[in-house]
Amino acid sequence: MASGGEGVTVWYQREVALKSRSRGCHYITDEIHKACAEEINKIKVGVANIHIKHTSASIILNEVSKEKKDMEMVLNKVVPETLHYKHTLEGPDDMPAHAKAAMMGSSLSIPITNGKFNLGTWQGVWLCEHRDCGGELSLF
Template identity: 35%
Template sequence: MGRVEVIAAGAVTKQVSGRLSVPTRGRGFTDITAEAAAFVRESGLRHGQLTLFCRHTSASLTIQENADPDVRTDLLAALDRLAPRDRPYLHHAEGPDDMPGHIRTMLTDVALTVPLVEGRLALGTWQGIYVVEHRDRPHRREIALHVMGA
């Protein structure tokens, strides 16, 4: 079993909420790591957690590799296989990309939590935070941010 190191302990003393408006270019990944890190810096918190919440049903959030863009290309291809656009969806159709977008959001996630350590997001070396746009056209997506800690 691994060793557990206590970095900080204590009661939650501060909370800060905000919103991030993210323009997407259509289907694909939009990196919001820098914006999330800036929000944390501006909060002044050193230890705690950041929660991000996507306020949409055909876009989602994910933490993925930020070094090789081929990873994101392959992930989009996998989602295409899991929720194809060329299938008839009988009950809800606002366009051929809409219902597959809802399915893809359900398969991924609309909320993330990232720990804060020493005032920084505790992401791994190759991790980035992304909005995943599941619709074909560009959209403006709203992400609610909430950081709490000390």
């Protein structure tokens, strides 16, 4: 039998509401950690599964850079808004946003070590809003 909680499996789940963001890539590592600090601080070895409940935004790991406009420029070249999409019910930026979100993903798994995200030196969590007017955002 393990002593001191060693070998015991513990699960935490928390939904975090984020303020809506403008189009672009936004660094949110510290915001997530702060919102979940009570749970994360208790974990010696674990994994955080972060999932965004939004189909026109994505969540990624990437370099913590001050110049996030480059990522937006690249995304707009890969999925231009100037094409004639059939899905335009919510506006001309809707279908391109869904395509960008599908390419970049909606979930991350981040190791937790001694109560902190165990990320590389330059890594951070980015929320990428692909629409001009982003809506309410939730992370699990």
